[in-house]
Amino acid sequence: MPASTVTTKAEAVSRTRGSKGRRGPPLAWVGWAFLILLAVMTVAYVAGKAWSNPVLFLQNLLDGLKLGFVYALIALGYTMVYGIVKLINFAHGDIFMVGAFTSFYAVSRFSLHEWPLAVFPGIDPGLSIVIGSLTVVLLSMAVCVILGVTIERVAYKPLRDAPRIAALITAIGVSFFLEFFGALPFVFSGRFIPYKAPFPTVAWYIKDGIHPIVSGVASPDNTISFSNIFLFIAAASILVQILLQFIVKRTKIGIAMRASSYDKPTARLMGINVDRIISFTFAIGSAFAGLGGVLYAIAYSSIWTQLGILPGLKAFVAAVLGGIGSIPGAFVGALIMGQAEAMTMSYISTPMRDAVAFTILIIVLLVKPTGLFGEPAQEKA
Amino acid sequence: MELGYLIGTIVKMVALVAWIYGLFWGLGRKRIWQKAATLVLAFAVIQAVIWTKIGNFALFSAFDQGLLFQAITMTMVVLGLNLIYGFNGQFSLAQWGFYGIGAYCAADITYRWTNGDPSGLIVVGLGVILGAAALGGVAKLLKKKRGIPVLSAFTFYLFALVAVGVLSVWLGSLISPLFVPLFGTPDAPGALASPIALQAAFFLSVLFAGAFAAEVSFLFGLPVLSLGSDYFGIATLGFAIVVKTLLVNSDTILPFKEMKGGRGMLGIPKLTNWAWAFIFLVLVLVIIRNFVRSSTGRATLAVREDEIAARAMGIDVAGNKLLSFVVGSFVAGIGGAIYAHYMGFLAPASFDFIAGFNPLIIVVFGGLGSMTGSIVASFGWIFFLEGFLRILLGQFGTDAPSWRFVLYPITLLLLMLVRPQGLLGTIEWGFFKADVLRKRLTGALGGLSRGTKAEKAGE
Numbered sequence: 001m002p003a004s005t006v007t008t009k010a011e012a013v014s015r016t017r018g019s020k021g022r023r024g025p026p027l028a029w030v031g032w033a034f035l036i037l038l039a040v041m042t043v044a045y046v047a048g049k050a051w052s053n054p055v056l057f058l059q060n061l062l063d064g065l066k067l068g069f070v071y072a073l074i075a076l077g078y079t080m081v082y083g084i085v086k087l088i089n090f091a092h093g094d095i096f097m098v099g100a101f102t103s104f105y106a107v108s109r110f111s112l113h114e115w116p117l118a119v120f121p122g123i124d125p126g127l128s129i130v131i132g133s134l135t136v137v138l139l140s141m142a143v144c145v146i147l148g149v150t151i152e153r154v155a156y157k158p159l160r161d162a163p164r165i166a167a168l169i170t171a172i173g174v175s176f177f178l179e180f181f182g183a184l185p186f187v188f189s190g191r192f193i194p195y196k197a198p199f200p201t202v203a204w205y206i207k208d209g210i211h212p213i214v215s216g217v218a219s220p221d222n223t224i225s226f227s228n229i230f231l232f233i234a235a236a237s238i239l240v241q242i243l244l245q246f247i248v249k250r251t252k253i254g255i256a257m258r259a260s261s262y263d264k265p266t267a268r269l270m271g272i273n274v275d276r277i278i279s280f281t282f283a284i285g286s287a288f289a290g291l292g293g294v295l296y297a298i299a300y301s302s303i304w305t306q307l308g309i310l311p312g313l314k315a316f317v318a319a320v321l322g323g324i325g326s327i328p329g330a331f332v333g334a335l336i337m338g339q340a341e342a343m344t345m346s347y348i349s350t351p352m353r354d355a356v357a358f359t360i361l362i363i364v365l366l367v368k369p370t371g372l373f374g375e376p377a378q379e380k381a
Numbered sequence: 382m383e384l385g386y387l388i389g390t391i392v393k394m395v396a397l398v399a400w401i402y403g404l405f406w407g408l409g410r411k412r413i414w415q416k417a418a419t420l421v422l423a424f425a426v427i428q429a430v431i432w433t434k435i436g437n438f439a440l441f442s443a444f445d446q447g448l449l450f451q452a453i454t455m456t457m458v459v460l461g462l463n464l465i466y467g468f469n470g471q472f473s474l475a476q477w478g479f480y481g482i483g484a485y486c487a488a489d490i491t492y493r494w495t496n497g498d499p500s501g502l503i504v505v506g507l508g509v510i511l512g513a514a515a516l517g518g519v520a521k522l523l524k525k526k527r528g529i530p531v532l533s534a535f536t537f538y539l540f541a542l543v544a545v546g547v548l549s550v551w552l553g554s555l556i557s558p559l560f561v562p563l564f565g566t567p568d569a570p571g572a573l574a575s576p577i578a579l580q581a582a583f584f585l586s587v588l589f590a591g592a593f594a595a596e597v598s599f600l601f602g603l604p605v606l607s608l609g610s611d612y613f614g615i616a617t618l619g620f621a622i623v624v625k626t627l628l629v630n631s632d633t634i635l636p637f638k639e640m641k642g643g644r645g646m647l648g649i650p651k652l653t654n655w656a657w658a659f660i661f662l663v664l665v666l667v668i669i670r671n672f673v674r675s676s677t678g679r680a681t682l683a684v685r686e687d688e689i690a691a692r693a694m695g696i697d698v699a700g701n702k703l704l705s706f707v708v709g710s711f712v713a714g715i716g717g718a719i720y721a722h723y724m725g726f727l728a729p730a731s732f733d734f735i736a737g738f739n740p741l742i743i744v745v746f747g748g749l750g751s752m753t754g755s756i757v758a759s760f761g762w763i764f765f766l767e768g769f770l771r772i773l774l775g776q777f778g779t780d781a782p783s784w785r786f787v788l789y790p791i792t793l794l795l796l797m798l799v800r801p802q803g804l805l806g807t808i809e810w811g812f813f814k815a816d817v818l819r820k821r822l823t824g825a826l827g828g829l830s831r832g833t834k835a836e837k838a839g840e
Contacts, residue, residue, distance in 0.1 A: 027530075027533045031533035034539075165610070169797055173793040180783065183783060320615075351626045358616060366608070
């Protein structure tokens with residue numbers, strides 16, 4: 001891998017000079033000085049803005065958290081799949097999109113979120129919304145699981161021993177297929193579709209305590225506002241995080257997953273059905289992508305078939321940032337990406353947020369190719 | 382009428398493939414006059430077909446000519462990508478971004494020129510030439526510091542290029558007012574307002590656009606090529622997205638009012654004709670072919686096959702990757718410039734990274750590491766998808782053309798599963814055959830080797 005060869009080259013040079021006293025590669029400080037300058041300028045700029053308007057800064061922080069929690073849900077799927085099959089599953093963002101669309105149809109066309117009230121007319125409306133919304137979420141997750149496992153079986157499995165690039169191109173092909181098939185008029189249509197949340201949105205603002213925002217009444221200026229959607233996203237993301245940690249660390253299948261990601265042939269020798277483990281990984285990742293899709297659609301209330309591309313890519317960047325293959329890393333990376341994006345949107349300009357995301361990716365890979373929490377790739381003997 | 386058109390398109394596709402075969406066969410001849418005659422003949426055949434009009438019926442309609450120019454630009458982009466991905470093994474999605482950079486760069490130069498403003502040509506020209514000098518100078522300085530980290534090298538190059546950019550804008554603002562009087566007034570056009578000057582400006586703009594794209598690709602490729610293959614792919618995808626974002630905001634974030642951001646740039650002179658397209662096509666073919674068949678090209682192949690072994694043979698792996706990336710981007714920039722002057726209109730939407738997968742798919746179709754495959758696949762792709770299939774699916778109602786984008790991922794998937802080496806594999810025709818060189822070598826050394834064999838037999 002070129003990323004490692006660069007360091008080995010530098011190491012080799014330092015080693016040859018090591019006999020006369022240890023010296024690192026020449027002029028390494030220039031790059032570091034440039035990066036530190038960049039970082040100091042960024043921090044100073046953001047700090048200056050935060051100092052002049054702390055309320056706006058806190059609001060950005062909250063928006064960034066919201067975005068980051070959604071990215072975390074998607075990034076989990078990327079990081080797990082990459083950890084095991086070493087494949088960037090481009091179609092993951094589109095599974096996310098399918099999750100959003102499934103919930104849209106369930107809510108807007110079939111009113112699935114009101115089924116408890118329809119079946120048991122006497123039930124408390126609040127309870128009905130809770131159960132109905134959970135049903136919608138579970139349905140979307142189930143659809144995504146089926147889709148994800150199907151994709152894995154049909155498209156990726158035959159290419160497991162092919163060069164990695166072939167699998168990557170296949171992934172791009174699957175992603176395109178989902179986007180443009182979804183854009184056909186009788187599937188999802190290629191238009192932006194307004195999304196109706198299955199539960200009513202309640203928002204609050206913070207000024208000397210927490211007050212609800214009443215529609216029609218302007219909330220006072222210079223306040224931080226948040227809604228129940230933010231709370232749901234945060235709760236779902238953190239719960240998923242804990243659940244996944246539990247699955248990977250404590251259960252038998254989690255141990256099998258780790259074993260497969262570490263060394264597939266040996267895992268096979270230990271009696272692990274690696275193909276099943278890979279399918280299971282795709283299933284979990286797709287389920288969380290579906291959940292993320294529903295929450296994203298609820299939070300940003302507009303969906304279309306190419307909805308998943310950019311969140312998917314940024315979630316991948318988040319996974320790389322946190323150290324690909326590492327689950328807490330994906331979470332932390334996603335939160336950082338969310339903050340970076342929210343701050344860019346607010347303080348620099350909205351279109352530049354993608355540029356910032358990919359600049360972060362490049363810098364991270366140059367400085368610490370394993371990411372924040374990643375383990376260094378073990379040498380094959 | 383539609384049926385006739387469809388049959389006609391198929392005939393044209395077959396004829397074009399035959400034309401390509403003939404061109405390569407002729408260029409692959411030994412003597413220089415044979416090559417020259419082939420070029421003249423190949424040019425004349427298409428030109429004659431374009432000129433042929435029987436009554437109301439044009440043998441090669443304006444639509445077909447559009448397809449031809451699209452196919453030629455696509456050929457350039459795809460050949461560049463094949464060099465990067467097929468021959469050097471670097472999975473790049475940035476090619477479309479460099480194509481967009483080249484298109485906008487050249488369009489801006491000629492747009493300003495037709496409006497009596499030489500600053501575009503002067504600033505870009507100065508920037509490109511001084512930039513190349515600066516890059517060369519920095520490279521020479523850094524050569525003494527062996528093992529310098531990529532990040533530090535990048536910092537040096539970045540500051541050098543930024544300084545050159547500022548310098549050339551400043552110099553350009555000093556120099557260009559001197560040339561403005563030469564344009565004259567609309568009533569009395571000056572020397573530079575003549576059509577010949579415009580053609581010359583166009584020629585320079587295409588070359589400068591390519592060089593500009595190449596220098597951007599150098600700066601971008603230097604840090605990014607040291608990442609792993611997958612990461613390189615993602616980073617280049619990010620580059621394509623950023624380029625598109627910048628083009629959409631070219632009048633707000635970037636200071637180019639005439640590009641009009643997402644509304645699209647109007648009023649680019651339509652200067653691309655068959656002669657220019659053919660000249661640049663041949664130029665690109667020769668550049669790519671000579672690169673691949675040179676010793677550097679063989680080193681490029683070695684890097685693709687095994688980086689560690691290549692390094693053991695004394696090949697500068699990082700430098701080699703960077704070189705092929707830069708040459709590929711140069712070619713893409715030229716393609717973009719040709720495209721801009723054929724369309725006369727540029728919209729950032731056409732440089733979307735989703736459209737950027739097209740060249741990738743074409744490269745895979747034509748066969749990774751097959752130049753002939755890339756060219757034939759580009760022509761086939763444009764004439765089949767943009768021409769044939771669009772008309773055919775158009776027969777089934779208005780929504781049918783969107784099926785194209787459903788069909789090609791499926792085709793791609795099937796191709797990857799069934800024939801991952803591409804339709805043509807590594808077949809090469811005439812000019813592109815490695816055999817031409819080998820034959821010449823064996824021709825020169827033939828007597829010697831035969832002699833030794835004979836001697837051995839004699840013993």
